Amino acid sequence: MILQALYDYYQRKAANPDPARRLPAFGLEDKEIPFIVELTAEGRPLGIIDTRQGDGKKKQARRYQVPKGVKRSSGVAANLLWDTAEYALGVDTKGKPERVAGQHAAFRQRIAELPEAARRDAGILALDNFYANFGQAALVADPGWPEIVETNPVVTFRLHNDGDLICQRPAVIAGRGGVIEEGGKPNFCLVTGQAASAERLHTAIKGVWGAQSSGATLVSFNLDAFASYNKEQGDNAPVSPLAAFAYTTALNHLLDRNSRQRIQVGDASTVFWAQKDDAEIEEGFAAIFGERDDPDVRAEQVRALLGAVHSGQFDGGRGDKLFYVLGLAPNAARVSVRFWHTAPLHEIARQIRQWFTDLKVVRSAKDPEYPSLFRLLAACAQQGKADNIPPNLGGDIMRAILSGSPFPASWLNAAVLRCRAEQNVTYLRAAAIKASLNRLQRFQPNQSLDKELSDMLDLENTSPAYRLGRLFAALEKIQEEASPGLNATIRERYYGAASSTPVAVFTTLLRLKNHHLAKLTNRGRAINFERLLGEIMSGLNDFPKHLSLPEQGRFALGYYHQRQDFFSKSESSQSMQSTQGESK
Structure with missing residues (x-):
């Protein structure tokens, strides 16, 4: 199927009336x-x-x-x-x-x-x-x-x-x-189904990240074990010279460094193309999942594509055309297929819209509205370095995005561990956690009474883990207002324990809270904090001894949502004071 799709793509591009965009003829x-x-x-x-x-x-x-x-x-x-x-x-x-x-x-x-x-x-x-x-x-x-x-x-x-x-x-x-070198023995081509000799050695594929600079082969047989039944090299999987030329030319074209139809997803060099010419979806796909030099241009492309999905432009004949996504990774002198996905355009478009819905979470003005997959992966990697992204993670996430299936547990695990290790729930990690938990809840609704997480503070969410996260954010806010200018708050010292073994630290934190409230000079502010703590703790019977991985994710989201709510109210208050000052 992969070779056939690439062969068809070559035939279409080789017939392009524009010489600058036409792929070379056979030979x-x-x-x-x-x-x-x-x-x-x-x-x-x-x-x-x-x-x-x-x-x-x-x-x-x-x-x-x-x-x-x-x-x-x-x-x-x-x-x-x-x-x-x-x-x-x-x-x-x-x-x-x-x-x-x-x-x-x-x-x-x-x-x-x-x-x-x-x-x-x-x-x-x-x-x-x-x-x-x-x-x-x-x-x-x-x-x-x-x-x-x-x-x-x-x-x-x-x-x-x-x-x-x-x-x-x-x-x-x-x-x-x-x-031109002729092929081997007479045979039938597995790609075209026509009688033809088999290409003995296929052209190397270049442009796969991490592979040899001279190229690596996608189809190759060069061990003695493959010589059974008197079949050597390409005779084991007969592909005609014309079909071999077509698929390798098409794939090398897609992998070219200037190609607009390739992105890097973890260790997988990913290419994509439509069954028929559709520049909007082909270039838009790269904008959705890849990095661009100009983030504003990228955001506009994503917004335009999502608008096309919402307005039904992918319904009907256009949406029935197939879209292909191929992920390749290096394996010594060969190229291995990390993932292969094919689906109608309307299905791809629907899954892309769902992907951004799952990711959506309250953010500051400096955070990207549509984060790229690479940035989401790097945010969950040690030191934020691409080299530390687990090899299979990007491909597994891409497969889940395109198929609508749950995201790999390793992604949620990586995001939660980074939050604990760095005592910081960033926008990108919060987005990854929310997407992972909601997708899991959607596919396994009977395992828990928890509901799907919203993109902003949810006062009706009764999940103990979510409320504990909110409580921790409120206790930190009280400390910050009681002692302005602190170099470190309870987050640096207690976040890891609070998010995994709440019973071990929350009693101590509540005692500290009394000390911090006593230092507040604004008694009205202290009363408001007491009311907030009462509202949060009204749904908590006791502090759990241990939180599971999904619960730690809910803790992180509760903390993040409550912190963002504090920030938005602070900015709103400052804006109101500024407006009142100008009107005097």
């Missing part, structure tokens, strides 16, 4: 070519053209559609009319003259094997003359030569005043079919 690939040697018709080099743009290490070479590169291991294998400087120019960059001589000979041999019609092309004749009469010695004085010797970049050739590279000239493109 070609998109390749960044940083340097081009420009030749006259007689083969005399006019100079080395640098195609890169940008500054410093951010320079990026222009992309060209060139004959598909060979799959290399440790041997010598040359690409057709483009390759590294060692192959294309015979430049010894590593002090291995004999090996470089073999590489350059292999490069020229690929050209010699072209059909006669291609060999008579003006570009090929010019290149033959360059090798016969000039060679690399004619390029030594060029300003770009030192960098070529130092870095061994990819190099190709072009005739002067010709818009195409030599490898793109019509005669060469027509003739390359005669030198």
